[in-house]
Amino acid sequence: MVNEVKVLTGATLADPVAGIFQPFDIKIRGERIEGIYPPGSLGRAAADQRLSLEGCILAPGLTDLHVHLRAPGGEANETVASGLMAAAAGGFTTVCAMPNSGQVADKPEVLSYLRERAAASGLARLLPIAAVTKGLAGKELTDMAALKDAGAAAFSDDGMPIWDSGIMEAALYRAKALGLPVIDHCEDPGLKRDGLIHGGVISREMDLPGISAVSEAVPIARNILLAQKTGGRAHIAHLSTAEGVALLRFAQREGIAVTAEAMPHHLRLTDEVLRGGNTMGKVSPPLRDESHRQAVATAVKSGLITCIATDHAPWSADAKARPFAQAPNGISGLETALAVVWDTLVLREKMPILDLLARFILGPAAVLGRPPATIAPGAVADLVAIDPGKVKKVDPNAFYSLGKNTPFAGLTLRGWPVLTLYRGRITMREGQVYA
Numbered sequence: 470m471v472n473e474v475k476v477l478t479g480a481t482l483a484d485p486v487a488g489i490f491q492p493f494d495i496k497i498r499g500e501r502i503e504g505i506y507p508p509g510s511l512g513r514a515a516a517d518q519r520l521s522l523e524g525c526i527l528a529p530g531l532t533d534l535h536v537h538l539r540a541p542g543g544e545a546n547e548t549v550a551s552g553l554m555a556a557a558a559g560g561f562t563t564v565c566a567m568p569n570s571g572q573v574a575d576k577p578e579v580l581s582y583l584r585e586r587a588a589a590s591g592l593a594r595l596l597p598i599a600a601v602t603k604g605l606a607g608k609e610l611t612d613m614a615a616l617k618d619a620g621a622a623a624f625s626d627d628g629m630p631i632w633d634s635g636i637m638e639a640a641l642y643r644a645k646a647l648g649l650p651v652i653d654h655c656e657d658p659g660l661k662r663d664g665l666i667h668g669g670v671i672s673r674e675m676d677l678p679g680i681s682a683v684s685e686a687v688p689i690a691r692n693i694l695l696a697q698k699t700g701g702r703a704h705i706a707h708l709s710t711a712e713g714v715a716l717l718r719f720a721q722r723e724g725i726a727v728t729a730e731a732m733p734h735h736l737r738l739t740d741e742v743l744r745g746g747n748t749m750g751k752v753s754p755p756l757r758d759e760s761h762r763q764a765v766a767t768a769v770k771s772g773l774i775t776c777i778a779t780d781h782a783p784w785s786a787d788a789k790a791r792p793f794a795q796a797p798n799g800i801s802g803l804e805t806a807l808a809v810v811w812d813t814l815v816l817r818e819k820m821p822i823l824d825l826l827a828r829f830i831l832g833p834a835a836v837l838g839r840p841p842a843t844i845a846p847g848a849v850a851d852l853v854a855i856d857p858g859k860v861k862k863v864d865p866n867a868f869y870s871l872g873k874n875t876p877f878a879g880l881t882l883r884g885w886p887v888l889t890l891y892r893g894r895i896t897m898r899e900g901q902v903y904a
Contacts, residue, residue, distance in 0.1 A: 472499045473517045475893070478508070480522035480854060484529060485827035486843035495527065497850045500893040504846050522854050525887060528826050529842035530562025530851030532833040534652075534730055535627070535706060535778035536803065538564075538595075541582055542571015547783040547871050549586035549595070554869035554904060555781070555803040556593045557896040560853035560886030562842065564593055564803075565833075568600040569628035575600035575611045577619035584620050592896050592904060594851075596622035596837070601640045601651060605629045610639060617647045622837050625652035627706055632658055634691055641701030650702040650728075650836055653692055655713070656754065660684035665794060667755040671740040677793070680755055686712035693720045696727050704836050705729035707780050709754040711764035718773055728836050730776035731769050733809040734800050734876065735762065742876050748789050748796035750876040752780070766813075770820045775832035777825075779806045783872020801872035805863055807855065809877060811884030815857075854888035861885055869902055 477495040482505065484490075492508045496516075533556065539547035556564050566583055568574035574583070580597040587595030599621035603609045605628065613624060624644055631637045631653050644651045661684045666672050668679020689705055693716060696703040705713065708729040720727040734752060739759050742750040750756055768774040782799025789796050807829075814820040834841035842851045862881045865873035889897040896903055 474498050474515065475518045475520065476511050476514060476516040477520050477522055477527065478511060480525045480527035482844055483526045483822055483826055484844045485823045485831050486529065486841050487845065488823070489844070490823055495844070497893050500849055502844060502846055502848050502850050505844065520888070522888065524858060525854045525856050526822065527844070527852060527854050529830050529844055530853050530889065530891065531560050531807065531829040532563040532842070533561050533779050533781065533803065534565050534776055534833045534836060536564045536566055536781040537569065537783070537799070538566045539570050539783065540586070541579065546785055546788070549583060550590050550904070551869060551871045552781070552803070553587060553590045553592040553595065554902045557889050557891065557902045558869050558900065559803040560807050560855070560889050561803060562593050562851035562853070562889065562891045563596060565596045565598050565622055567598050567625060567627045569605055573600050573605055574598070575603050577615050580616060580619040580621060590904065591891070591894065593891055598623045598625050598652065600624070601626045601631055602636060607631060607633055607636060610636065610643065613643050613647060617649060621649065623650045623652050625706070627652060627654045630654045630656045630658065630688060634695065637692065638695050638699060641695055641699040641703060645699060645701035648838060650704045652704040652706050653688065654706050655685050655688040655692065657684045657687045660687060666743055666751070667740045667757045669740065669758050671743055675743070675746070682710040682712045682757070682761065685710050685754055686716060689713050689716045693725055693727050697723070697725045700726070702726045707732050707735070707754055708774060709735045709757055709761060709765060711761050714764045714768045714773065717768070721773065728776065729774045730778040731765050731774045732778065732780050733802060733806045736766050736769065737809050737813045738876060746793045747876065748791070748793055749800070749874055749878070751793065751796055751798055752800055753798035766818060769828060770814065770818065770824070772824070775828065776836060777810055777828040778833070779803050783870050784874045786873060789874045799874065800876065801865070801868060801870045801874050803870060804868050805875060805877050808861070808882040808885045811855070811857070812882040816883060850890055850893035852890040853886050855884060856887045857884050859883065859885040859887060
């Protein structure tokens, strides 16, 4: 029904945009929030559907700046439909799709395909991120203006670093003129060489070539200087090192337009999980040791790192079953992200709830230069309800994503999304997605 009325009662509203953290009831008409009311005041209001959310926290829908949907061209690992089902299951109403699918998103028609598929699913808003260079080869810039006209929300060669500094400089100049950021996978290939995991105690124990923290820090430093020179906006994908945190602190102190994101797996895990050749924990950048985990977590809590993103990277079981050196990097992360960071940062490390939500709502919106989701009369009803007391064990066999690859399998976590609404329509309730 186009103008169906929903009444949501009993929840504590948590909106980092408005700074609200208190009980309210919500009335939704069609796609938009009609009003917010004192608790209990909608008891007799007419409604087509009533939902009691006693004990839950109701927040604006989450945004994921960094997902790999594999389509077009990699549908054995994920489709747009399955990826957006996973997003709804995880409480996300907006996802940004990286360009490194089987068919690189370096042409307007690829972006159009993604947007059409997402619209057909009705599960979440898809903002495509277009390639910086043709074929992700790092040699020739794409037609960035045409890609913006086709719906590009940002530019990135993620999966590949932009190794040529001249290309990065030109990309920042061009993206600045278009009002969009450049997102970079910060990794120096000459320093990484054939590294497979973080260089340290575990790499030596496993006799595997290590990847130093400096291999991430060098391109971060370069990007900071280029952002300062060009005035463009540079965003650091999946920051994972203490050195990167220190460089980001310098950039922000100097007023340079550089932002960064952290991943749930880097906030919770260390390279200890790789012992025994566990390919489920093989990611790029790699899981680091505890000193780096603590540095990144501290930066997220303080607001130095303004975004949490998943780097959702689904793979088939066969791909992850390869020997460690041949297995691909990546974790299927959309469905566990919120519970992982809630359990880690809110429960263990006492991060305020509004601050955590800001990393999923305010931070990503600021990077993209878009208005953030909010709970206010007239706003689009993109919402997620979180049950902070819900305890559940991670079961990858229950994932909606085609990728079941997660190092969190069997881990018991507290704090799960239990309801997702996208444009006023229920897309997930108690773990069941309604496509």
